[in-house]
Amino acid sequence: MAHQVITANRLVDGDVVYLSANNEWSEWIDEAVVAQSDDDTAALMTVAEQAIEDLKIVGPYEFDVECSGKEIKPISMREIIRAAGPSIRRDLGKQATKG
């Protein structure tokens, strides 16, 4: 199966976040924990369910990525846009603040 990453929106401000190390939620997809099996994904989704209870995030789900070196890249256009920001406003969203 493809590698997967868990994403959600942060409850208080709606920002797109990715489940990362130490059950933290990072704004940057490159910091996401990558699931390499169905069991991995299930375990990560359990962490996500707890994060809902803990009022950190809403609407978590998994999606497919490909990894090359330190980079984690979404496969679908939707998740590419979601990780970067609106394609027609490169001055907005994560793509603008990323170094």
Place this chain on the structure above:
Amino acid sequence: MYAYDSFDQKLVDERVEQYRDQVARRLSGELTEEQFRPLRLMNGLYLQLHAYMLRVSIPYGTLSSTQMRKLAHIAKVYDKGYGHFTTRQNIQYNWPKLEETPDLLAELAEVEMHAIQTSGNSFRNTTSDQYAGAAADELDDPRIYCEIIRQWSTLHPEFSFLPRKFKIAVTASETDRAAIKVHDIGIQMVRDDDGTMGFHIMVGGGLGRSPFIGRTIRNFVDEKHLLSYLEAILRVYNQLGRRDNIYKARIKILVHERGIEEFTRLVEEEWAQIKNSALDLPPEEVARIRAHFAPPPYETLATVSSALEAKRFEDKGFAAWVRTNVKPHKQPGYAIADISLKPIGKPPGDATDDQMDLVADLADQYSFGEIRVTHEQNLALVDVKQDDLYVLWEALKDAELATPNLGLISDIIACPGLDYCNLANARSIPISEQISKRFEDLDKQHNIGDLKIKISGCINACGHHHVGHIGILGVDRKGEEYYQITLGGSADENASVGKIVGPSFSYDEVVNAVDTLVATYLELRDGENEPFLAAYRRLGETPFKEALYGTN
């Protein structure tokens, strides 16, 4: 325009406090997301691709300069410096923070604005003709009745959990500038044979997954009975509309499945029971609201301004703008000025906070402090002295608000699409940008003439693609962005649903496809004066199909 009295104000103030409490209960965990979601939707707050999205109501597309300044302030302080005007005359903010939305709504309430029922399965914004009050061809100002309907439909206890959303539009001219034929209820003010004013009511229009043109349910309802008639329609819909399938839950499906005769019979049967009751419109309340829409203190001016004529002659840029963006006004010496939010190569319908502030100032200086939002995602100042048009244009030009393209091919309607929206299959804004760039040349645009392109990123059709002369619908083909083209749609009084022309085009192909369609039209049209839609209706789809796909 309408100004709140103490009761209107109290309602929005109480609503803000109710919402503030709901957000607090969400953030404390007392409400789960499942419980909170319908509550936030009833205040227009969505969760979208990048962030929350707030849709603020602009009743029948009318704003005061004070309100526009507040919208600018909200964009600046609570968002990322811009807003998007929608196909229902509302404004959307793409980046509000949930925890700040109660304060945001409180600020809106200060200027008599809100986000009540801009989402959810109840009544949405009642929309209207953007030129209401100024158009020479109107019988009356339809906004009077929009305001009456707005109040009746706000927090209606019986109709807050309809099978699906409900959209009403009202006009008062033969020319339909509000797409009433593709609304759940479309209302046109008319006169009967005695000259009495009343309403022609249509039901069951709509776009989305299954587009329908509205059907007449009653040719004439008099003023007194407007609300009781609407209530009868809603009571039938609330009880009989489908609740098993969200794609079949709009009233258009009910009207289609029962047939207009049977549906009419059910409504008339209910109406017979409830007319001549507490819902009858009292003349003094109509008069009270009408007074808010009294014409502004127009000066007595010559019919045509010689200053205007001189400037048109002198300044080609200004002349081009007048040609497309200025419309005749019922009052001699005045004009309607369209403000294009379709700069070439930029997202359609967006305005920055600075642009909003400027438009507010210009409204104060040149148009009695009032601004209109059109369902084609532009703005308008509708009471401008012809003498003032040149200075207005200069000010707009500096702020990129004077693109001379109203009604031309680059005046495109596009939904936010996959760049912003959770529901989308494909991006619509970059397609719009590329098309407008391809046809940037103004002479070319005028040669092409009236051509309405409408782009939706998904089947929900928020970009109104079904009623575009050329409609473009984003679809998902094996995870990639593809676009289906429809031809021959129209949203005006001769409304029609566009027909799919053939297999979809990729992201890289679709703009060329549009180019091919335009070239075909130019080649085959019956002279310069036959616009695209007329040519299509005359020629049929075959030549366009052949041009796109070749003959088989």
Place this chain on the structure above:
Amino acid sequence: MALIKNGQSADNVWRTLADKESVPSDGPVIISLKRWTEEKPWLKGRNAPLGIFLQADQPPAIIEDDLDRFEIVALEFPTFRDGRAYSYARLLRERFGYKGEIRAVGDVLRDQLSFMQRCGIDSFEVADDAPIDQWVKAIDEISVVYQPATDARQTALEKRRSA
């Protein structure tokens, strides 16, 4: 389930019977429309309080002629999204003149109580852990109403006239 009635927590005296349970000869019971239709003759003779439960797809017109038999009509809200019973409540009160108790049962949420009450519903079956006093407060959170409904609340229009 807890019950809100007359602005406070109330005891539920009614027992809602499943169709397979036999109807006791006395005691207040709520039965289904199906049961009423099938067992009407003997139920008419039963000398004890009777109520009827209408599902969301069972409009009250079906029992219009029998309404005087029922001290209570329970209207179902199978999910909070299903708003048919708001119309049913209004029809019961305004069309058929029903004077008995109308109770909302099912997925009844705090933010709907005000709407339900305006439509003529006078009792609400709610989750056991619902904080009753807060729920009751919610009914009055919005004091201004624009449109006439079943309740006697003065609309903004009426207030304008008397101002």
